[in-house]
Amino acid sequence: MKTLLTGFACLSLVLAPIFSTQAEVARTTKTKSAVSDIALSNGGALNGKAVTGQGQALNGAKVSVRRNNEVVATTVTDADGKFTVAGLDTGIYELQAGEGKGVVRAWEGSVAPPTSKSNVLIVSGATTTRAQSGLFVDPLDTITLGLSITGVALGAAALSEDNETIIVSP
DSSP states (O other), rough: OOOHHHHHEEEHHHHHHHHHHHHHHHHHHTTTEEEEEEEEEETBEEEEEEEETTTOOOOOOOOEEEEEEEEEEEEEEETTTTEEOOOOOOOEEEEEEEEEEEEEEEEEETOOTTTTTTTEEEEESSOOOOOOTTSSSSHHHHHHHHHHHHHHHHHHHHTTTSSTTOOOOO
């Protein structure tokens, strides 16, 4: 019985890093930028605003609009960070202002999905505050933690079967 418990404890400790790596891959995949639906206004105009990570307007920032890795339009933000790019067709565009980037799916107003937004916000640079969603957000994190605790507990149980060993934890 002692050998079985020790073997399971070792197996749990070996599998924990594998699940941890899979959780990291899942987290990385989730953080890729999503495509946002934008309804173009009259004349195929895309309206937006560029701000810093702290929410301050980017005055005079160059805004680039790319389609299929080609720049199709550029403009400059005004004092409030606002910009408009006219003459765009329905399609997928990459927008960049300062260090901020985003991908949008532009639609003509009459055919845009109901969830489409009418303005774009480009955030340049990192924010100074961070938030955490909690310890057990990702199910793989919970599995990894459970396997680790199980491995330690079973290893301790296997060792404690021997009356000569005392387990002391900090």
